[in-house]
Amino acid sequence: xxxxxxxxKPLSHYCTNxxxxxxxxxxxxxxxxxxxxxxxxxRQFSAALHLLKEDATARAITLSEYDVDIDYNQFVxxxxxxxxxxxx
Amino acid sequence: xxxxxxxxKPLSHYCTNxxxxxxxxxxxxxxxxxxxxxxxxxRQFSAALHLLKEDATARAITLSEYDVDIDYNQFVxxxxxxxxxxxx
Amino acid sequence: MKNILVISQHGPFDDQHMRxxxxxxxxxxxxxxxxxxxLSGDAVLALKKHQKPEVLGIKNYFKTIKTLELYDVExxxxxxxxxMDFNLTKDNLIIDVKVANFExxxxxxxxxxxxxxx
Amino acid sequence: MKNILVISQHGPFDDQHMRxxxxxxxxxxxxxxxxxxxLSGDAVLALKKHQKPEVLGIKNYFKTIKTLELYDVExxxxxxxxxMDFNLTKDNLIIDVKVANFExxxxxxxxxxxxxxx
Amino acid sequence: xxxxxxxxxTAPTDHDCTQRLIKFTQACLDSGHTISAVFLYQAGVYxxxxxxxLASDELPVSRxxxxxxxxxxxxxxxxxxxxKRGLDIENTGVFTVAGLAEFAMxxxxxxxxxxxx
Amino acid sequence: xxxxxxxxxTAPTDHDCTQRLIKFTQACLDSGHTISAVFLYQAGVYxxxxxxxLASDELPVSRxxxxxxxxxxxxxxxxxxxxKRGLDIENTGVFTVAGLAEFAMxxxxxxxxxxxx
Numbered sequence: 098x099x100x101x102x103x104x105x106k107p108l109s110h111y112c113t114n115x116x117x118x119x120x121x122x123x124x125x126x127x128x129x130x131x132x133x134x135x136x137x138x139x140r141q142f143s144a145a146l147h148l149l150k151e152d153a154t155a156r157a158i159t160l161s162e163y164d165v166d167i168d169y170n171q172f173v174x175x176x177x178x179x180x181x182x183x184x185x
Numbered sequence: 186x187x188x189x190x191x192x193x194k195p196l197s198h199y200c201t202n203x204x205x206x207x208x209x210x211x212x213x214x215x216x217x218x219x220x221x222x223x224x225x226x227x228r229q230f231s232a233a234l235h236l237l238k239e240d241a242t243a244r245a246i247t248l249s250e251y252d253v254d255i256d257y258n259q260f261v262x263x264x265x266x267x268x269x270x271x272x273x
Numbered sequence: 274m275k276n277i278l279v280i281s282q283h284g285p286f287d288d289q290h291m292r293x294x295x296x297x298x299x300x301x302x303x304x305x306x307x308x309x310x311x312l313s314g315d316a317v318l319a320l321k322k323h324q325k326p327e328v329l330g331i332k333n334y335f336k337t338i339k340t341l342e343l344y345d346v347e348x349x350x351x352x353x354x355x356x357m358d359f360n361l362t363k364d365n366l367i368i369d370v371k372v373a374n375f376e377x378x379x380x381x382x383x384x385x386x387x388x389x390x391x
Numbered sequence: 392m393k394n395i396l397v398i399s400q401h402g403p404f405d406d407q408h409m410r411x412x413x414x415x416x417x418x419x420x421x422x423x424x425x426x427x428x429x430l431s432g433d434a435v436l437a438l439k440k441h442q443k444p445e446v447l448g449i450k451n452y453f454k455t456i457k458t459l460e461l462y463d464v465e466x467x468x469x470x471x472x473x474x475m476d477f478n479l480t481k482d483n484l485i486i487d488v489k490v491a492n493f494e495x496x497x498x499x500x501x502x503x504x505x506x507x508x509x
Numbered sequence: 510x511x512x513x514x515x516x517x518x519t520a521p522t523d524h525d526c527t528q529r530l531i532k533f534t535q536a537c538l539d540s541g542h543t544i545s546a547v548f549l550y551q552a553g554v555y556x557x558x559x560x561x562x563l564a565s566d567e568l569p570v571s572r573x574x575x576x577x578x579x580x581x582x583x584x585x586x587x588x589x590x591x592x593k594r595g596l597d598i599e600n601t602g603v604f605t606v607a608g609l610a611e612f613a614m615x616x617x618x619x620x621x622x623x624x625x626x
Numbered sequence: 627x628x629x630x631x632x633x634x635x636t637a638p639t640d641h642d643c644t645q646r647l648i649k650f651t652q653a654c655l656d657s658g659h660t661i662s663a664v665f666l667y668q669a670g671v672y673x674x675x676x677x678x679x680l681a682s683d684e685l686p687v688s689r690x691x692x693x694x695x696x697x698x699x700x701x702x703x704x705x706x707x708x709x710k711r712g713l714d715i716e717n718t719g720v721f722t723v724a725g726l727a728e729f730a731m732x733x734x735x736x737x738x739x740x741x742x743x
Contacts, residue, residue, distance in 0.1 A: 109314060183398070219405060406636070447641075522711055
């Protein structure tokens with residue numbers, strides 16, 4: 098099983114520039130909150146980004162065909178199908 | 186007169202990567218607090234960095250011959266000889 | 274009358290940073306100072322069109338940004354590079370702003386009596 | 392017994408982040424979980440030798456870091472790249488740590504039941 | 510069905526994060542899972558203040574916590590984090606003062622620990 | 627001699643920043659300058675809490691404020707910032723509750739405004 102990486106802030110918020118190196122190729126990346134604004138920059142973290150649907154909608158974010166938008170029930174489900182969860 | 190730019194956090198803390206572009210060549214850069222740790226990185230902001238002496242000492246920072254260490258009275262003086270002060 | 278500049282760099286929903294930037298800008302306008310507001314980094318996202326915080330149950334303070342004009346706050350500057358970073362142009366913003374390159378931002382700063390970052 | 396990892400990325404005096412990281416690490420050791428602590432980014436500076444927060448009138452919590460050994464907290468990892476960014480080596484640190492490259496850090500994360508960032 | 514612990518690390522001024530924790534909690538319950546604690550840590554402890562005064566068009570933070578409490582979810586806050594932040598630990602409303610060790614035991618026993626920040 | 631206003635933007639858990647503002651204030655007075663206000667804004671308002679409980683080997687935050695107050699420096703806090711953060715504005719000790727406009731006027735009149743964060 099893999100890790101679910103949750104990002105809630107724009108990339109500029111994090112006190113390290115090494116985060117992408119801590120994400121394994123089979124991990125899942127979920128953008129919530131203001132992290133949704135940085136969808137373009139977060140693509141380097143994962144080919145298939147997950148976004149919390151209402152957080153992206155509130156911020157008028159346009160998803161690409163590769164992105165997956167999920168609701169809260171699916172968010173809960175993602176934490177259960179992952180080995181562990183990291184909120185950065 | 187010029188601007189006094191005060192940095193109190195490591196560079197990674199700031200929500201923009203454009204800060205160095207807001208510093209004019211005759212401005213003064215003062216490092217206080219945890220910003221002192223990033224003395225090497227802040228050198229790109231100014232050839233003559235100022236550091237608050239006791240903040241640098243507490244963090245075991247070694248100054249180069251080009252750096253200027255100041256006490257609190259000199260800190261007050263710097264704000265007065267500058268046109269304005271920005272705490273980033 | 275003093276020249277006072279508010280600089281904002283935080284994202285739209287990052288704690289209360291942008292709302293307190295807006296409050297401070299409006300207050301200095303109310304007491305008739307020559308106020309300017311510079312939005313840089315993630316802060317430019319607060320001006321993006323079509324956002325709907327009501328979806329989240331959060332107050333839509335973006336509407337208050339639109340009232341700046343009513344209070345005669347005309348000096349609203351946006352960092353050109355930051356707009357580019359988010360693929361935004363002036364047409365994508367909810368208010369009319371002055372797009373400033375770095376040289377213009379340095380000039381703006383040099384003209385101020387007080388500068389506050391929020 | 393669970394594998395639990397605390398990840399710290401904030402600077403030594405940045406609010407209480409590092410102190411609360413240390414508290415959490417010690418508590419999980421006290422309740423006999425298999426605790427690990429990973430310091431990355433600015434957090435590695437908390438392990439730097441010869442620091443004297445007493446000069447500032449601030450409590451020297453670095454001393455508490457040295458007590459980790461007494462509580463049998465042996466899995467302390469430091470990001471190799473972060474050390475290099477600050478020109479530090481293992482010899483410059485107040486405690487003995489495991490220096491981990493990115494692959495080792497990913498492996499560490501994959502072995503945990505719970506991961507907490509503080 | 511799984512057992513969760515959730516921790517909140519941001520102050521009540523972060524309405525976005527607060528709302529996210531509340532909605533996640535609701536979704537957990539809707540899916541039949543158990544939440545053994547919502548734990549306030551770091552700046553999150555300020556949520557237990559009894560002096561929050563928000564305008565009527567703001568996120569009704571205090572009411573949202575009361576609703577979670579009505580669903581019998583244990584709402585805890587870290588006493589050490591609270592004391593050094595100036596929170597009045599004698600008046601914490603629907604929140605119960607707890608030690609970090611108490612929460613750590615719940616976290617170690619839980620299937621999943623999700624942080625909100 | 628110059629007239630200063632100082633503003634503090636970080637919570638009382640940031641001992642480093644608190645100490646820096648206190649020492650700067652002292653140096654201002656030593657050099658014969660005037661401080662028309664120290665203003666608590668953003669998370670800085672939590673400094674006015676009467677419930678800070680710090681161990682004896684920590685920075686004595688409350689005592690440092692009392693010492694500044696004894697030197698007749700006006701210590702103000704922003705009421706709006708305080709209300710949305712859950713500070714009890716009826717019990718603010720040596721700090722006086724003020725509006726943002728009141729501080730803005732002091733800042734506009736001052737020769738220098740220095741922020742601490």
